[in-house]
Amino acid sequence: GLVMLVIACPCALVISTPVSIVSALTAAARSGVLIKGGVYLEAIGKLDAIAFDKTGTVTIGKPQVQKIVPLNEHTEDDLLEIAAKLEKPSEHPLARAILQKAEEKGISPAPAEDFQIYQGLGAEATIDGQRFWIGSHRFMHEQKRKESPEAHTAALDLEDAGHSVVAIGDFTHICGLISIADQARPNIFETFAAIRELGVKKLVMLTGDNQKTAETLAKEVGLEDFYAELMPEDKVNAIEELKKTHAIVAMVGDGVNDAPAMAASSFGIAMGAMGTDAAFETADVVLMTDDLSQLPWMIRHARRTLQIIKQNIGFSLGIKALFITLALVGLATLWMAIAADTGASLIVVFNGLRLLKRKSSK
Known part of the structure; x- marks a missing residue:
């Protein structure tokens, strides 16, 4: 009975997710990406579509x-x-x-x-x-x-x-x-290509600029989809339309006009260095260095985090199932149960801490 009680203790299972999330958020912050919670980290890992504001996001923001x-x-x-x-x-x-x-x-x-x-x-x-x-x-x-x-x-x-x-x-x-x-950001063409390679196929530019200006820039940076001459409420409508066909939609912006669209999206990403206070407050993720090339790393980092969480949960449940079986047939001792419970917890912790080593190349 005591052996079963020790084995049934869900210590490893309980800490399998928090330790991974905290490690991932810490690693992201060290790399200049401030993610305001584990729920947004999970959303990043399942991202389907991204909408980008033009001025200060696709461009350098110094018109x-x-x-x-x-x-x-x-x-x-x-x-x-x-x-x-x-x-x-x-x-x-x-x-x-x-x-x-x-x-x-x-x-x-x-x-x-x-x-x-x-x-x-x-x-x-x-x-x-x-x-x-x-x-x-x-x-x-x-x-x-x-x-x-x-x-x-x-x-x-x-x-x-x-x-x-x-x-x-x-x-x-x-x-x-x-x-x-305004000038397009350096290497933004390559950044968009890298995001597409990760499976995020729908990339859209939203701007209040005229149709011709938007079309010229979209071609330059390699974006096929764009919406021009948008008011702030039009950007919200564009996000709502994207959400009808894509489960997780992010909005990237830097200005006060982007805040409503960020709030309407699954999660908002703000350009932290030059962004307005309204965008910073509304956003769920902040790129502190204003470097869009961090987006592909951020997506890979989030997916790796979800993978490690699944590893931890699978390992924790597997160990418990194994020792419950051994206890039922009388092969597990109390000390074996204690060692299994403690060992599983340590392995889960160290596996989660591996995320601390993941740093952006930028």
């Missing part, structure tokens, strides 16, 4: 002003100053690019008044008693701003070149256009 096109008797500096005043309160990457260009030209914009922000589209405010607006080409059409043929042609030419176009105007005419472009 730069490429061209300033003043219209209707405005100058470049005049247009840039108006744009900087309108963008000063914004955290959007395109706003930061405009403010950086203004700083380079020695323009220190005074704050505008009476701001009204159109999330994901643009903004308007009062400058020296006059109402101005700034926003995307789509924003210009949706708000029925007056657009001259000259402005329309210039905007299309810039979009065809793969640039994001920001329009600035008052309520009588368009003051001008500013084109902004």
Whole structure:
């Protein structure tokens, strides 16, 4: 009876999963990948599809002003100053690019008044008693701003070149256009290829940019699927559509516009170094070094963790079954039962601790 009591003690079985999870989370953190719980580690190992935000995720997140096109008797500096005043309160990457260009030209914009922000589209405010607006080409059409043929042609030419176009105007005419472009992350083509080799076939890019800019970048980085001109709620809808055909869907982003889509996904992955606080808080996984090439390692690491957990559970149950059988036929002694229980626990622990040695190559 005492032998059976010792053998039935589930010590090894109880610790088989926690020791593996803790070791795996520790190893990931040491490699710059912060995973906020074992449930997300399991989800990573069973990943089916990944959606990527464009700016700051697929690209390096440092967009730069490429061209300033003043219209209707405005100058470049005049247009840039108006744009900087309108963008000063914004955290959007395109706003930061405009403010950086203004700083380079020695323009220190005074704050505008009476701001009204159109999330994901643009903004308007009062400058020296006059109402101005700034926003995307789509924003210009949706708000029925007056657009001259000259402005329309210039905007299309810039979009065809793969640039994001920001329009600035008052309520009588368009003051001008500013084109902004960002660079794709180094080696991202190889990163996407490595993810596909791991069996995650569905990779999608989501962006608020125009169709042409999105298409140009998607071809450059090797993505076949992309959705352009998306509002934050549109990104949520795109995630929901992916979840209808894929069990586990991750969303990778860095901005406040990505937070709703992250919350809607199976788990969110944030770019930690340059990401916003909203993205960091919403995300379940954070890439502390902003290095997307850690994603293939993270997937392999999660799958290896699940494999070791299965090994531990199988070994624990196998040892128990063996010694219960021996006890039933009278071949197991008390000391053998104690040794088996303690030994199984130690083996499970050391097997789980092997995960601590797994480090990202980056």
